[in-house]
Amino acid sequence: MSFAKTPAPPYYAVIFTSKRTEIEEKEYGITADQMVTLASKQQGFLSVESARDEQGIGITVSYWSSLDAIKQWKRNAEHQMAQKKGKGDWYESFITRISKVEKDYSFTR
Amino acid sequence: MSFAKTPAPPYYAVIFTSKRTEIEEKEYGITADQMVTLASKQQGFLSVESARDEQGIGITVSYWSSLDAIKQWKRNAEHQMAQKKGKGDWYESFITRISKVEKDYSFTR
Numbered sequence: 001m002s003f004a005k006t007p008a009p010p011y012y013a014v015i016f017t018s019k020r021t022e023i024e025e026k027e028y029g030i031t032a033d034q035m036v037t038l039a040s041k042q043q044g045f046l047s048v049e050s051a052r053d054e055q056g057i058g059i060t061v062s063y064w065s066s067l068d069a070i071k072q073w074k075r076n077a078e079h080q081m082a083q084k085k086g087k088g089d090w091y092e093s094f095i096t097r098i099s100k101v102e103k104d105y106s107f108t109r
Numbered sequence: 110m111s112f113a114k115t116p117a118p119p120y121y122a123v124i125f126t127s128k129r130t131e132i133e134e135k136e137y138g139i140t141a142d143q144m145v146t147l148a149s150k151q152q153g154f155l156s157v158e159s160a161r162d163e164q165g166i167g168i169t170v171s172y173w174s175s176l177d178a179i180k181q182w183k184r185n186a187e188h189q190m191a192q193k194k195g196k197g198d199w200y201e202s203f204i205t206r207i208s209k210v211e212k213d214y215s216f217t218r
């Protein structure tokens with residue numbers, strides 16, 4: 001995972017915090033990668049960043065140019081299948097937060 | 110780390126994405142814990158969630174009731190010392206994004 005490259009604000013961030021179950025590690029990983037590839041082809045997609053720790057807590061933040069782009073992605077058919085599988089098998093729990101980025105600043109050595 | 114408990118939107122999220130250097134793991138961990146404790150005592154602090162993967166990429170999201178609370182926390186003296194140490198030693202790079210959460214939804218098994 002690398003840092004998300006995003007334009008000057010405003011843009012939108014979907015903060016997805018999740019706790020994984022312990023089942024189907026391999027299929028989960030494949031699907032997660034597929035969803036990143038698929039999301040990146042959607043209109044309005046800017047970037048994504050993600051980290052998961054050893055306790056199975058993960059945070060994925062995807063960045064979008066508009067609320068409408070986020071809505072379209074949520075409705076995408078393949079994504080909906082993954083969402084169903086997520087609720088059925090992969091996630092113990094999750095919270096999705098939709099937010100508008102108003103300001104950002106960065107530091108590089 | 111557990112899930113952040115947050116009230117009904119709107120509220121604010123500070124998305125801090127960072128890449129660690131490889132130095133001073135122990136002092137970094139102590140300071141990171143101290144900053145969570147200190148932040149949680151600030152007025153307007155709601156909650157925090159955090160994950161760091163094995164490649165040293167971490168995402169910490171702190172939640173706040175107002176932009177002013179975020180501003181006050183940024184200016185906190187002990188936090189400023191930690192920020193200085195972060196730029197000097199601990200982080201290869203980071204991006205901070207300040208966003209307003211407009212909507213959220215959750216799932217629990």
